[in-house]
Amino acid sequence: MIKASAPGKLYIAGEYAVLEPGHPAILVALNQYITVKLTQTNNLGTIRSSLTNGFPIPWTRKQGKFFMDQRENPFAYVVQAVTTTEQYITELNKPLHFFNLEIESDLDNHDGRKYGLGSSGAVTVATIKALLQFYQVPYTAETIYKLAAITHLAINSNGSFGDLAASSYGGWIAYSCFDRQWLLEKSTQHALSELLAMDWPLLTIEPLPVPNNLELLIGWTGSPASTTHLVDLINDEKAEIQDYYSQFLAQSKTVVEEILTGFSESNLQKIQNGIHKNRNLLQQLGKNSGIQIETATLFEMCEIAQEYGGAAKSSGAGGGDCGIVIIEKQPTYTPLFKEWLNQNITPLPLSVHYDAIKQI
Numbered sequence: 001m002i003k004a005s006a007p008g009k010l011y012i013a014g015e016y017a018v019l020e021p022g023h024p025a026i027l028v029a030l031n032q033y034i035t036v037k038l039t040q041t042n043n044l045g046t047i048r049s050s051l052t053n054g055f056p057i058p059w060t061r062k063q064g065k066f067f068m069d070q071r072e073n074p075f076a077y078v079v080q081a082v083t084t085t086e087q088y089i090t091e092l093n094k095p096l097h098f099f100n101l102e103i104e105s106d107l108d109n110h111d112g113r114k115y116g117l118g119s120s121g122a123v124t125v126a127t128i129k130a131l132l133q134f135y136q137v138p139y140t141a142e143t144i145y146k147l148a149a150i151t152h153l154a155i156n157s158n159g160s161f162g163d164l165a166a167s168s169y170g171g172w173i174a175y176s177c178f179d180r181q182w183l184l185e186k187s188t189q190h191a192l193s194e195l196l197a198m199d200w201p202l203l204t205i206e207p208l209p210v211p212n213n214l215e216l217l218i219g220w221t222g223s224p225a226s227t228t229h230l231v232d233l234i235n236d237e238k239a240e241i242q243d244y245y246s247q248f249l250a251q252s253k254t255v256v257e258e259i260l261t262g263f264s265e266s267n268l269q270k271i272q273n274g275i276h277k278n279r280n281l282l283q284q285l286g287k288n289s290g291i292q293i294e295t296a297t298l299f300e301m302c303e304i305a306q307e308y309g310g311a312a313k314s315s316g317a318g319g320g321d322c323g324i325v326i327i328e329k330q331p332t333y334t335p336l337f338k339e340w341l342n343q344n345i346t347p348l349p350l351s352v353h354y355d356a357i358k359q360i
Helices: 076-091 119-134 141-154 162-169 180-187 192-197 227-237 242-264 268-289 296-307 334-342
Strands: 002-013 024-041 045-048 057-062 065-067 098-105 172-176 204-207 214-220 311-314 322-328
Touching (some): 002 162, 002 242, 002 322, 024 119, 076 098, 076 192, 098 119, 119 141, 141 192, 162 204, 180 192, 242 268, 268 311, 268 322
Antiparallel strands (some): 002 024, 024 172, 045 057
16 A cells, blocks of 8 residues: 655735736645545546545546546546646656545544635645656656646646745755746647656745744634635736735735745744734735625734734735634643633644655
C-alpha cells in the first residue's frame, strides 16, 4: 500500500491581489492533512472517502484513460489529478495499473464543517504524490506543484493556486502566480513532461525565514465560506471598480513586499505593521466591492487579538473560515483565547508543517 499526505494551508497576506499573475502573497502550511492511500487492483478500481460515507465509488478505463461515471462522481479534483498524473506517467512509457484509492481528511471539524485550510489543494497534492510513488517516478516539490496547477487549470479553477504551493512545499512561503494564459497556450503545443521542465513566467515560490519571536495564532469562526464563490463575486465587480482595483493591486504589492522585508530582516514589528495595513486594504476592498470579506465575527477576532498586541486579519477569501494573528511569543495566550471563546471563536491548536519535499 502507498500512503501520501499533504498539509492544509492558510493565507497570511496578499489575498485577492494574488489572483493577478506576479502579485505576491504569503502562505503557511499547517499540520492538518489529507492522506491518500493507494492499493493496486486488477481490472477495476475504487475511490472512497468521508464524502461518500466510506462507500466505494468504482472507476475504470475507457480507451486507456481514467473514467468515472459523472453521475457518481463527488471527486472532481481527485479524478482530474489522476487524469493529469497518468498522462505524465504515460509520457514516461510506464504501463498503467488499476488501484483502490482511499482519502482521509483532518481538514474538517467533527461535524464535517470545513476549517478553510485548502482541502481541494491538499487532496490534489496528496493524490499526485501517491500516484508518483505508486508508479515509482521521482519528484520534487516543483513537480508536484506544477502537476497540481495543471490539474486545477483543467477544471477551470478561479484561484491563485497558492494553496497548491503551500501543500507542495510546506513551511512559510512567498508566492506569486504564473501567467495562466501562457500556460494554456503552451499546453496545446507541448507534452506534459516538457511543460514541467519549463520556467513558468511570473511564478515565484520561495521559503521564508521566520523570526524566532514570531507566533502564529489561528481563530476559526465556525462559518465555512466558499472561496470560489467569493472570488467569482470580486471578478464580477472588477469592471465596475477598475480604477480602485488597480490601486488595490499596487498597494497590496507594496504591503506584502514590506512584510517580506520583515521576514528577511527578522523584524516582527515590520511584519505586524504590514499585517495591519493588509487588513485595512481588504476592508476597503470589501466596502468598494460590496462583498463581505471581514465578517462581524472576524472583526471581533481581530479586535480582541489587537488588544493583546497581535496583528490580525482575515485569511484567504474571508467571508468566514479563519483569521490569523501574528504576535510575539508568550508563555500563554489563555486570556486572549478566553475572549475569543466568549465570542464563539475557536482557537485552532495548529502548528507549521515544515516537511517540504526535497527529492523522493
